[in-house]
Amino acid sequence: MKTEGTALAQGLIRCHDCGSLTRQTAKPLVCKICGNHLHARLPNSFQRTLALLISGYALYIPANIFPIMTVSRLGVGEPHTIVGGIIELIHSDMIPIAILVFVASVLVPLLKLLGISLLLLNVYCRWQINARLWTVIYRIIAFVGRWSMLDIFMISILVSLVDLGGVSQVIAGPAATAFAAVVVLTMFAAKSFDPRLIWDNQRSL
Amino acid sequence: MNKIPFDACPECDLLINPALPVVGEKAHCPRCGYLLQRPRKESIDRTFALSVAGLIVMFPANLLPLVGIKFLSNTRDGTLWSGVISLFAEDMWAVAILVFLSSILFPVLNIVLSLLISGHLYFNRPNPHLTAWMRWLQHIDEWAMLEIYALSIIVACVKLASMAELKFGFGLYAFIALLVITAMLASSMDQYLFWQRIDQLNRKNRHEN
Numbered sequence: 001m002k003t004e005g006t007a008l009a010q011g012l013i014r015c016h017d018c019g020s021l022t023r024q025t026a027k028p029l030v031c032k033i034c035g036n037h038l039h040a041r042l043p044n045s046f047q048r049t050l051a052l053l054i055s056g057y058a059l060y061i062p063a064n065i066f067p068i069m070t071v072s073r074l075g076v077g078e079p080h081t082i083v084g085g086i087i088e089l090i091h092s093d094m095i096p097i098a099i100l101v102f103v104a105s106v107l108v109p110l111l112k113l114l115g116i117s118l119l120l121l122n123v124y125c126r127w128q129i130n131a132r133l134w135t136v137i138y139r140i141i142a143f144v145g146r147w148s149m150l151d152i153f154m155i156s157i158l159v160s161l162v163d164l165g166g167v168s169q170v171i172a173g174p175a176a177t178a179f180a181a182v183v184v185l186t187m188f189a190a191k192s193f194d195p196r197l198i199w200d201n202q203r204s205l
Numbered sequence: 206m207n208k209i210p211f212d213a214c215p216e217c218d219l220l221i222n223p224a225l226p227v228v229g230e231k232a233h234c235p236r237c238g239y240l241l242q243r244p245r246k247e248s249i250d251r252t253f254a255l256s257v258a259g260l261i262v263m264f265p266a267n268l269l270p271l272v273g274i275k276f277l278s279n280t281r282d283g284t285l286w287s288g289v290i291s292l293f294a295e296d297m298w299a300v301a302i303l304v305f306l307s308s309i310l311f312p313v314l315n316i317v318l319s320l321l322i323s324g325h326l327y328f329n330r331p332n333p334h335l336t337a338w339m340r341w342l343q344h345i346d347e348w349a350m351l352e353i354y355a356l357s358i359i360v361a362c363v364k365l366a367s368m369a370e371l372k373f374g375f376g377l378y379a380f381i382a383l384l385v386i387t388a389m390l391a392s393s394m395d396q397y398l399f400w401q402r403i404d405q406l407n408r409k410n411r412h413e414n
Contacts, residue, residue, distance in 0.1 A: 094363060196218045
């Protein structure tokens with residue numbers, strides 16, 4: 001046996017968790033080391049990622065339309081959307097924080113949704129592309145997604161601290177749930193996407 | 206069962222001869238550049254020591270107030286839990302559960318599982334649950350978000366600084382220590398070595414029985 005080509009081409013399956021190789025003909029098809037069920041590629045990777053991605057897009061809309069939190073001062077409520085909160089930060093001269101929040105809660109989720117869509121298109125249309133570059137894009141998407149939780153954590157801190165009865169209060173809005181769902185769904189979508197699919201389609205390797 | 210003497214890249218499935226890097230070297234996949242192995246100095250000992258330290262710091266970080274505000278003679282202290290409780294009280298249970306999982310439960314599980322695994326490896330004790338623990342640890346890894354929580358504390362403080370007086374509790378120092386320990390834990394743990402050692406222990410155990 002030579003070490004040419006992929007493990008699958010040689011009839012070997014890599015365990016997702018512990019990384020050991022097993023012959024495809026082994027019965028039952030379980031990893032000898034960790035007892036995990038074996039799959040050559042993540043099962044239904046394309047369909048799962050697509051389903052999670054569509055749900056992510058759908059929830060991205062309410063996440064941006066509805067207020068993410070309501071700040072009330074002396075009984076007067078002032079609802080903020082995600083973008084509204086950033087604009088207010090700019091007005092109060094907190095530009096670095098505004099940029100940080102903009103990147104974490106607007107740019108990252110949007111680029112993530114678009115990035116995963118492109119990855120899926122890539123696999124679906126069997127584009128002959130620079131697979132190494134697209135693997136790097138996949139890695140960036142998988143790494144960066146969790147940073148969108150910044151806004152959710154910030155709301156939880158503000159809600160617990162700014163609760164001074166009638167004087168001042170922060171209440172979380174409906175967009176918080178939608179936004180949290182977008183973050184979780186896109187994280188699951190990145191996790192269920194199997195980057196080996198990009199490589200499987202390349203003819204010239 | 207003869208072991209197959211190859212490795213495969215998890216991201217491009219290229220079949221490769223196992224690289225045997227020494228401490229300080231890194232083994233990358235020649236085709237896609239994935240970081241395959243990165244041996245660490247005294248990986249098991251350090252992981253064990255760090256997870257014991259994490260276990261100690263975990264309690265003050267979770268129980269003591271992180272940040273407090275003072276506003277017109279009203280004071281409020283915030284712990285890791287109070288955000289979850291306030292969200293729950295406002296009927297935002299989905300967000301509350303997510304915050305609870307990613308800022309409290311998974312970071313704690315991360316440390317407990319690291320302690321259990323590295324402890325068993327350190328004392329050479331086989332345990333039938335080792336493989337399951339190791340798998341859970343790998344799966345919860347990206348859902349433990351202490352570093353993001355730390356950044357959001359900073360953002361929240363900057364937002365509040367103009368309207369109220371802030372004071373930092375002892376819990377915050379414990380939280381920062383926990384954050385540093387968790388980061389060091391992630392970099393000291395050599396998963397390739399850990400799986401090898403778990404396999405060795407299990408084989409030895411089966412042999413003896």
